[in-house]
Amino acid sequence: MEASPNRCRKQAALLLFSILFLATTLAKAQDWVHTGTNLGAPKIRLAAADFKMVGNDAALSTAQLTFNQVLYADLTNAGIFDMVSKSLAPAVMPGSPQEINLSQWSSPPANAAMVAFGAINVQNGREIVYGWLFDAKNTQSPQVLGQQYNEEATPDTARHIAHEFADAIIARLGGIPGIAESEIYYISDRSGNKEVWQMDYDGANQHQLTHIGSICLSPRISPDGGRLAFDELNSHGSNIRIYSMSLHRMVSFPIHDGTDFSPAWAPDGNNLAFSSSRSGDPEIWISSASGFGLRRVTAYRGPDVSPVFNPKTGTQIAWISGRTGLPQVYIMESDGTNVQRMTDGGYATSPAWSPNGQFLAFAWARNYGPGAPGGQDIYVMDIASRRWIQLTHDIGRTDFPSWSPDGRHIIFQRTVGGHSEIWTMLADGTGQQALTKVGNSRMPNWSWK
Amino acid sequence: MKNYKMNSALASAALVAFLITTGCHHKQAAAPPPPPPPAAPAPAPTANITVTPDSIAPGQSAVLNWTTTNATDVSIDGIGAVETSGTKNVSPTETATYHLVARGDGGSTDATATLTVTQPPPPPPAAPQQLTEAEFEQNVKPIFFDYDAYSIRPDAQAVISQDASFLQSHPDAKILIAGYCDDRGSAEYNLALGQNRANAAKTALTQAGIDASRVRTISYGKEKQFCTEQNESCWQQNRRAQFSLDQ
Numbered sequence: 246m247e248a249s250p251n252r253c254r255k256q257a258a259l260l261l262f263s264i265l266f267l268a269t270t271l272a273k274a275q276d277w278v279h280t281g282t283n284l285g286a287p288k289i290r291l292a293a294a295d296f297k298m299v300g301n302d303a304a305l306s307t308a309q310l311t312f313n314q315v316l317y318a319d320l321t322n323a324g325i326f327d328m329v330s331k332s333l334a335p336a337v338m339p340g341s342p343q344e345i346n347l348s349q350w351s352s353p354p355a356n357a358a359m360v361a362f363g364a365i366n367v368q369n370g371r372e373i374v375y376g377w378l379f380d381a382k383n384t385q386s387p388q389v390l391g392q393q394y395n396e397e398a399t400p401d402t403a404r405h406i407a408h409e410f411a412d413a414i415i416a417r418l419g420g421i422p423g424i425a426e427s428e429i430y431y432i433s434d435r436s437g438n439k440e441v442w443q444m445d446y447d448g449a450n451q452h453q454l455t456h457i458g459s460i461c462l463s464p465r466i467s468p469d470g471g472r473l474a475f476d477e478l479n480s481h482g483s484n485i486r487i488y489s490m491s492l493h494r495m496v497s498f499p500i501h502d503g504t505d506f507s508p509a510w511a512p513d514g515n516n517l518a519f520s521s522s523r524s525g526d527p528e529i530w531i532s533s534a535s536g537f538g539l540r541r542v543t544a545y546r547g548p549d550v551s552p553v554f555n556p557k558t559g560t561q562i563a564w565i566s567g568r569t570g571l572p573q574v575y576i577m578e579s580d581g582t583n584v585q586r587m588t589d590g591g592y593a594t595s596p597a598w599s600p601n602g603q604f605l606a607f608a609w610a611r612n613y614g615p616g617a618p619g620g621q622d623i624y625v626m627d628i629a630s631r632r633w634i635q636l637t638h639d640i641g642r643t644d645f646p647s648w649s650p651d652g653r654h655i656i657f658q659r660t661v662g663g664h665s666e667i668w669t670m671l672a673d674g675t676g677q678q679a680l681t682k683v684g685n686s687r688m689p690n691w692s693w694k
Numbered sequence: 695m696k697n698y699k700m701n702s703a704l705a706s707a708a709l710v711a712f713l714i715t716t717g718c719h720h721k722q723a724a725a726p727p728p729p730p731p732p733a734a735p736a737p738a739p740t741a742n743i744t745v746t747p748d749s750i751a752p753g754q755s756a757v758l759n760w761t762t763t764n765a766t767d768v769s770i771d772g773i774g775a776v777e778t779s780g781t782k783n784v785s786p787t788e789t790a791t792y793h794l795v796a797r798g799d800g801g802s803t804d805a806t807a808t809l810t811v812t813q814p815p816p817p818p819p820a821a822p823q824q825l826t827e828a829e830f831e832q833n834v835k836p837i838f839f840d841y842d843a844y845s846i847r848p849d850a851q852a853v854i855s856q857d858a859s860f861l862q863s864h865p866d867a868k869i870l871i872a873g874y875c876d877d878r879g880s881a882e883y884n885l886a887l888g889q890n891r892a893n894a895a896k897t898a899l900t901q902a903g904i905d906a907s908r909v910r911t912i913s914y915g916k917e918k919q920f921c922t923e924q925n926e927s928c929w930q931q932n933r934r935a936q937f938s939l940d941q
Contacts, residue, residue, distance in 0.1 A: 439917070460917050463882060476885075480870075482912050483885065504889045504913050507882045520886060522913075525893060527886040548886030565883055571842060572883050592842075594880035608880060614841070621880075644880050663877070663922065688881065 277627055278634055281603045282672035283653050284324055289418055292329035292350050292357035292381075293317050296374070297340030302367035308403040309365050312374070315404050316361070318447060319411030319425040324653050324671040325418070329355045340364035342377060342388070351381035358382060359389065361414060365403070372398040376410045378417065390417050404449060424649045428692040429656060430454070430464040430473060431667055435684030441475055441488065446649070446669075446691075448680035455488060455495075463507050467514050468556075468693040472496070472534070474508040474517060485519055485536070499536040509552045510534075511579075512559040512693075518542070518552040518579075529564055531579065542581040548572070551595055554579070556693070557602025563587070565594050574607050576628070587626060597646045597655075599672075600693075603628060606636075606646035606655055606672075623657050625672065636674035647691040648672070656680070656689045739765040739798035741805040745784070749810040755785035756809050758792055765796035765803075786811055825867050827939050833860040834869075834937040837895060838930060842879070844890040846898050854895070857937060858902030869904070870940035871895045873913045874920070876929035881916055888913030895935035910940050 279285040295313045298305050321328050333354045339345035339362045350360045363376035378390035392413055394406045408425035415423030424446050433442045436453055441464045444451040455461055459479035466473050473488040483504040489496045503523040510517060514534060521530045529543045529552050543549045547568035555561040563576045574587040574596050587605065592613035597606045605628060610621040621642045626633040637643045641661035648655055652672065659668045659679075667686045670677040680686075743760040750756050761779040762768050769775045771793040773782070784790070789811050795804045834857045837850035846854065861867060873888030873895075892911035900906045921928035 462885075462917070478885075478914065478917060480912070504885065504911075506885050520882075522886075522889045522893070522911075527889050548883060548890060550886045551880075551882045565880075567883070567886070572880070592879065594883050663924070 277630075277632065278604075278625060278673055281601065281627065281652075282599070282625075283419070283421060283651060284671060284673055286325065286419075288325060288327040290329065290356055290358040291320060291326040291414075291418075292334050292355055292360040293320055294334065294345075294350075294360060294362035295331075295338050296362070296376075297338040297344075297364045299340060299364045299366040300368055304398060305365070305367045308367055308372060308398070311403040312365055312407045315407035315447075316411055319408060319423070320361070320414065322425075322447065322654075322669075322676070323411070323415045323419065323423060324676060325415070329357050338362075341375070342379070345379065347379060347381050347384055347387060359418065361410075363410075367398050370398050372396055372402045372406065374406045374410065376413075378414050390414060401450070404445075408445075419651075421651050422694075424651050424654065427650050427694065428466070428470070429647075429667070429680070429689050430466050430692070431681075431689040432461055432464060432687045433681070433684050435686075439687075441473065442686070444680065448667075448669075451681065451683075457486075461486075463688055464690050465508050465510055466490075466690055466692050467510050467534075468512055469514055470692055470694070472514075474510065476506040476508065478506070485517070505530075507551045509554055509562075511554045512556045518554065518562060518564075520548075520550040520552070529562065542577070542579065544581075553596050553598050555598050555602050556600050563596040563598055563605055565596065571613060574605060574626075576605075587628070587631060592621070595645045597648055599625075599648050600650060600652045604672075606648060608644040608646065608657075623655065623674075625655075634674075636670065636672075637677075640677070643668075645688045647689050649691050650694045654691075656691055658687050658689060736799035736801075737764045738800040739763060739796045739803050741765065741768070741794055741796040741803050743770075743792060743794045743805045743807045745792065745807040745809045748808065749812060750785070751812050752787050753785065755783050758782045758784055758807065760794055760805070762794075762796040764800055765798040767797040768794065770794045784809065788813075825864050825939065830867065830937070830939040833857075836934045836936045837898075839891055839933045839935070841876075841929075841933070842887070844873075844887060844894045846894055851898065854898045854902055858899055858904050861899070861904050861908075867908070868940035869899070869909045870938045871899075871909060871911045872936045872938070873911070873915075874918065874932055874934050874936060875916045876932040877916055877919060877922070877924070878929065879916070885913050885915035885917075888915045891933075891935045895937075 293316055298309050320326055335349045345362055350357045360381050361378050366373045374394040376392045379387040380389055392410055396402050411425045412423035427446045429444050431442055432439050438458055439460045440453055441455040441461050443454050457477055459477055462476040464473055464475040471490050475486055477484055477486045483506050484500045485498055485505050485508050487496050487498045501523055505519055505521045508517050508519040516531055517534055518531045520527050526546055527548045528541055529549045530539055530541050532539045545568045549566045552562050552564040560579055561576055562579050565572045566575050571592045572594055574593045575584055577584040591609055591611040593607055593609045595608045605626045608621055609624045612619045622635055622637040623643045623646045624633050624635050641659055643657050643659050645658040646655045655672050656669045658665050665685045665687045666679050667681045667689045668677055668679050741762045746757050759781045765778050768778050791806055791808045793806045835853050837853050871892045873892035875884035875888050892913055896909045896911050919932050921931040
């Protein structure tokens with residue numbers, strides 16, 4: 246078939262128009278997602294000076310190194326700062342307000358608007374940190390923040406205090422509490438079985454929580470952080486189990502016939518939604534947090550799975566239904582009324598509701614089927630307008646997004662060649678980095694605070 | 695079949711009852727008439743026979759124990775002349791009545807003891823109880839599903855028919871159906887899909903005449919794979935409902 250020159254010109258014009266149209270809609274999309282995920286404000290130019298060692302305890306140099314690394318990483322990860330790189334920062338370690346020369350920091354090449362600095366000491370088994378945040382351009386009254394920490398010295402104390410100080414800075418400059426002290430729960434097979442593991446938000450302190458010896462799936466931490474719901478699958482069936490974070494052991498939850506899985510906490514912590522096949526077809530059910538007062542919410546042939554409450558209101562549920570064929574994202578009131586389909590095709594799974602109630606993150610293979618182009622990626626949809634943006638591109642099969650408490654970050658499962666790891670990124674898709682590097686790590690769930 | 699068994703049980707109960715009553719009757723009838731003692735006051739013999747235990751299974755033995763007084767000539771039917779008192783091991787293959795007759799100067803008397811030999815239950819269709827997992831797996835084949843589907847394909851329906859006929863000939867076997875999915879798609883959704891595959895297989899078996907109460911279902915989703923390569927023949931292997939013996 247030959248195309249006439251006229252037709253070619255027409256096609257070129259159409260192409261140009263499409264590109265322009267796409268560019269403008271993308272620009273718009275970036276705007277609304279930035280605003281909604283608290284990433285919209287211009288980034289503040291922030292310098293973090295290395296903290297000065299005071300005293301000569303043997304543990305001090307390790308503590309100082311850890312503290313400086315963790316503080317800098319936390320402030321970088323926050324996503325709201327334009328960090329002054331260590332190579333551009335003045336090679337000084339001001340340990341107190343008397344020792345800092347602000348013009349050193351506010352002038353090129355650092356050009357910092359704000360500077361964090363302070364001192365660290367280990368004395369008589371206590372770790373003592375003084376931290377300040379100064380406005381580098383305000384020489385009259387520069388102090389924005391002055392903090393003092395005095396905690397028992399353990400190998401983890403420097404990391405912990407750095408998280409606390411970073412969160413204080415983020416809360417003051419970013420307007421909402423930081424996430425440096427939040428936790429991530431996930432499934433790992435590195436001990437031989439699929440068990441529930443826990444790690445800090447930055448991938449530190451990875452440790453095994455459960456020792457069940459079967460297959461654990463879908464960990465979900467309660468809003469107060471006290472209980473962990475998950476699914477245990479063995480030859481007797483699939484059941485919801487509860488692990489007490491304060492008692493460090495399993496606590497009772499009624500076991501029923503049939504396949505129960507994918508639990509989700511209501512934001513008040515008083516109810517659990519989950520998928521159950523006790524009536525035959527897998528449907529969404531809600532029970533009290535202790536497993537009683539069961540009521541069925543959906544009643545439609547086809548799989549209904551992966552419920553999640555609107556964390557802002559607690560009155561809506563997003564979930565996945567295969568009632569029309571391939572799985573799609575739906576939302577409804579928690580009594581089962583007002584069902585709305587959110588995705589218009591493809592294969593959509595694993596919805597996660599943003600803390601402000603405005604967005605859904607989910608995994609979506611927009612072209613699904615054997616041999617179909619494209620992959621399964623993480624998307625974010627604005628619920629009111631149903632506009633969406635794609636956050637991951639060509640990095641393998643991604644799934645199970647989960648929002649950080651501040652709504653600025655999303656963790657997800659990334660699978661390449663049958664091997665899964667947990668990754669983190671900002672809610673606009675930038676700043677992607679791996680949090681796990683050992684074994685298979687899956688199904689991450691971020692704590693509520 | 696059951697009624698027939700019950701009838702034969704009733705019949706044997708009646709027989710035993712008959713034997714007991716006739717035994718008693720016999721004893722009473724055989725009681726020596728009070729001898730008018732005009733001449734020799736020879737005392738009348740007495741006899742007693744017991745068997746312990748009074749019920750055995752075939753091949754086991756029991757002990758006969760008898761005592762007599764004032765008797766000179768003692769015999770037991772089927773055994774012959776015996777001492778005036780003694781014991782003897784017996785192991786009959788069917789229920790036996792031991793009839794002892796004691797004769798003496800004062801006349802004769804008799805006594806009986808019955809040893810019941812319980813018949814083993816006719817070896818019932820014991821075969822299903824011996825069904826091994828290997829035999830089960832050899833005869834009850836898995837069924838396979840289309841991509842993201844849980845409806846029974848025509849080729850699977852044929853397999854279900856064969857599976858059902860084997861299971862009908864082993865009515866005591868309980869069945870566990872596990873649904874599996876291929877490695878693609880999302881883990882939670884696949885748990886539901888696997889459950890629907892297991893449910894569909896259960897419905898098909900039930901329609902083929904298998905009692906639903908014999909069947910339990912479970913889903914492994916994509917958590918256990920039969921084949922781990924990333925190609926269609928491997929994915930097809932993993933999209934299945936697998937039958938196993940539910941212990």
